[in-house]
Amino acid sequence: xxxxxxxxxxxxxxxxxxxxxxxxxxxxxxxxxxxxxxxxxxxxxxxxxxxxxxxxxxxxxxxxxxxxxxxxxxxxxxxxxxxxxxxxxxxxxxxxxxxxxxxxxxxxxxxxxxxxxxxxxxxxxxxxxxxxxxxxxxxxxxxxxxxxxxxxxxxxxxxxxxxxxxxxxxxxxxxxxxxxxxxxxxxxxxxxxxxxxxxxxxxxxxxxxxxxxxxxxxxxxxxxxxxxxxxxxxxxxxxxxxxxxxxxxxxxxxxxxxxxxxxxxxxxxxxxxxxxxxxxxxxxxxxxxxxxxxxxxxxxxxxxxxxxxxxxxxxxxxxxxxxxxxxxxxxxxxxxxxxxxxxxxxxxxxxxxxxxxxxxxxxxxxxxxxxxxxxxxxxxxxxxxxxxxxx
Amino acid sequence: xxxxxxxxxxxxxxxxxxxxxxxxxxxxxxxxxxxxxxxxxxxxxxxxxxxxxxxxxxxxxxxxxxxxxxxxxxxxxxxxxxxxxxxxxxxxxxxxxxxxxxxxxxxxxxxxxxxxxxxxxxxxxxx
Numbered sequence: 070x071x072x073x074x075x076x077x078x079x080x081x082x083x084x085x086x087x088x089x090x091x092x093x094x095x096x097x098x099x100x101x102x103x104x105x106x107x108x109x110x111x112x113x114x115x116x117x118x119x120x121x122x123x124x125x126x127x128x129x130x131x132x133x134x135x136x137x138x139x140x141x142x143x144x145x146x147x148x149x150x151x152x153x154x155x156x157x158x159x160x161x162x163x164x165x166x167x168x169x170x171x172x173x174x175x176x177x178x179x180x181x182x183x184x185x186x187x188x189x190x191x192x193x194x195x196x197x198x199x200x201x202x203x204x205x206x207x208x209x210x211x212x213x214x215x216x217x218x219x220x221x222x223x224x225x226x227x228x229x230x231x232x233x234x235x236x237x238x239x240x241x242x243x244x245x246x247x248x249x250x251x252x253x254x255x256x257x258x259x260x261x262x263x264x265x266x267x268x269x270x271x272x273x274x275x276x277x278x279x280x281x282x283x284x285x286x287x288x289x290x291x292x293x294x295x296x297x298x299x300x301x302x303x304x305x306x307x308x309x310x311x312x313x314x315x316x317x318x319x320x321x322x323x324x325x326x327x328x329x330x331x332x333x334x335x336x337x338x339x340x341x342x343x344x345x346x347x348x349x350x351x352x353x354x355x356x357x358x359x360x361x362x363x364x365x366x367x368x369x370x371x372x373x374x375x376x377x378x379x380x381x382x383x384x385x386x387x388x389x390x391x392x393x394x395x396x397x398x399x400x401x402x403x404x405x406x407x408x409x410x411x412x413x414x415x416x417x418x419x420x421x422x423x424x425x426x427x428x429x430x431x432x433x434x435x436x437x438x439x440x441x442x443x444x445x446x447x448x449x450x451x452x453x454x455x456x457x458x459x460x
Numbered sequence: 461x462x463x464x465x466x467x468x469x470x471x472x473x474x475x476x477x478x479x480x481x482x483x484x485x486x487x488x489x490x491x492x493x494x495x496x497x498x499x500x501x502x503x504x505x506x507x508x509x510x511x512x513x514x515x516x517x518x519x520x521x522x523x524x525x526x527x528x529x530x531x532x533x534x535x536x537x538x539x540x541x542x543x544x545x546x547x548x549x550x551x552x553x554x555x556x557x558x559x560x561x562x563x564x565x566x567x568x569x570x571x572x573x574x575x576x577x578x579x580x581x582x583x584x585x586x587x
Contacts, residue, residue: 137539154543190530190543228549249533249544251565284535298564303537328540372539418541
């Protein structure tokens with residue numbers, strides 16, 4: 070009996086190995102730079118259809134949203150889209166419903182770069198009925214059902230990297246010759262933008278050495294806000310503003326909150342500073358005011374994400390920092406704490422993915438599709454919990 | 461009979477080890493791999509530290525070779541995770557790519573892909 074089981078196990082393992090080899094062989098496709106994704110139409114009728122229920126203004130969908138990740142999660146009139154850290158694009162009809170890999174290639178295992186859903190690690194954006202994504206120095210687009218991939222334009226010649234994201238029909242970016250933000254070798258102090266849906270060339274919209282120490286930038290109508298590192302200071306960043314109309318450049322404060330802890334809208338800057346609390350700055354007067362003092366016994370690191378309904382403060386409690394233990398605190402816009410819940414399902418790097426309609430979306434790992442959601446109708450009921458997104 | 465059991469069991473364990481190795485990402489700060497492609501030797505050398513990523517490849521054949529780094533990085537004191545991808549200029553014989561990040565930033569993970577022509581011949585994740 071044992072012998073038979075052993076033989077069966079061996080056969081199963083050999084079959085597994087052969088399958089792995091075949092899978093690896095199928096990975097041998099062209100690099101994204103040279104890829105030519107299949108334009109096969111997605112046959113699932115429910116994917117990428119316009120949902121006319123409770124549509125928001127177009128600018129809501131095209132604008133960049135806050136997150137722990139940058140340009141990975143999109144709410145669109147056609148449903149929600151998530152690009153995992155492994156580079157695969159997923160679609161969910163309502164954000165809290167099953168995330169489907171956007172690939173209709175027959176027998177595809179969705180585990181290699183020749184999968185139709187593989188678009189690489191760069192950001193995605195929505196504009197005028199298309200999903201846009203960037204691969205190296207090229208802007209590409211696809212239909213909302215994941216079909217009809219096209220290269221739209223090349224930003225520049227050569228192999229230099231860039232960092233940027235899509236916002237209201239443009240791709241805003243900086244060129245990072247050293248390979249990424251903060252890299253040694255970066256020497257291009259321009260901020261560029263390019264329209265995504267025409268044949269225009271990129272334009273420089275700002276030149277300033279602050280760009281070389283930038284952590285992140287935010288576009289708010291005709292203003293550009295840049296947060297920049299202060300050497301040997303991980304508590305504060307400097308906040309600068311630039312008006313594309315008046316061309317005026319100004320340092321607003323050198324005590325602002327950093328990436329994933331700030332938001333700017335309509336002449337007000339909002340931020341959270343670790344173990345100090347919530348602050349607001351009047352962009353015109355540069356006056357900064359503490360709105361709510363907040364100190365955790367275990368300082369950790371916090372994200373502050375500002376959305377229409379609530380402000381989400383996520384406290385990562387582990388020292389040294391990791392994503393494993395995090396508590397979500399939910400505040401109203403008057404900084405009253407409404408509710409809180411622990412998220413203890415992370416392995417590796419994971420957590421908050423996005424906010425869509427009545428749901429807050431989380432994942433246990435950014436490498437995979439979103440897996441959990443909070444139903445906002447449960448906030449403040451005493452019964453707040455994470456629900457599993459079922460397949 | 462006992463000998464057959466032992467043989468089967470040994471084979472089973474070996475296969476389990478091999479299979480595990482093929483599916484679990486390498487958790488190390490460096491990696492070296494060598495093999496042949498179209499009858500020519502090639503080797504791939506990868507290293508990772510919190511401020512330094514390096515991928516190098518040598519190939520004895522005539523085809524162009526390349527290295528891709530897909531990596532995540534963060535800024536000290538904040539939770540934003542940045543993702544990026546870097547590709548070298550294709551070369552024959554030897555190609556290498558190094559990414560170094562300043563103080564205040566750190567890499568959390570890098571996935572290296574090594575290409576001969578357009579084919580990925582080896583890939584490894586380090587963190």
